[in-house]
Amino acid sequence: MTAVSDDLEGRAPQERSTRQKRAIAAALDSSDAFRSAQDIYTELRARGENVGLTTIYNQLRALAEAGELDVLRGDDGETHYRRCGTEHHHHLVCSECGRTVEVEGPEVERWASRVAAEHGFVEVAHTVEVLGTCASCARKKAAHS
Secondary structure (H helix, E strand, O other), rough: OOOOOOOHHOHHHHHHHHHHHHHHHHHHHHOOOOEEEHHHHHHHHHHOOOOOOOHHHHHHHHHHHHHEEEEEEOOOOOOOEOOOOOOOHHHHEOOOOOOOOOOOHHHHHHHHHHHHOOOOOOOOOOEEEEEEOOOHHHHHHHHHO
């Protein structure tokens, strides 16, 4: 974990927190792909921002709990985050580059409601992520084959 550097000592915690929150928000807003806390940390370091990895994890968790970020757990168990629209939606996610497209799925909504009702479930929520390879990555793979 990265500690806060000496150049931040003496500042009020709220000021540091605000600067760090703005930096994390800018990183989230700069990409449509799902990214891990480590990816965001690396981006911020490259920009010259001094934001600790623990702070990034904490802020991402808080934003996700507030419904401001969508969360996707990768096959490796790592959590990835993306700022998304506020309406219920699903994602098409490229497993090569992480490009993500928000999609509506009325058929999925009907199916989830029907299956839940058949089994006596109420207050049902669901998450659907469709993984595949986007057209750009598919072209690159084909060119290298």
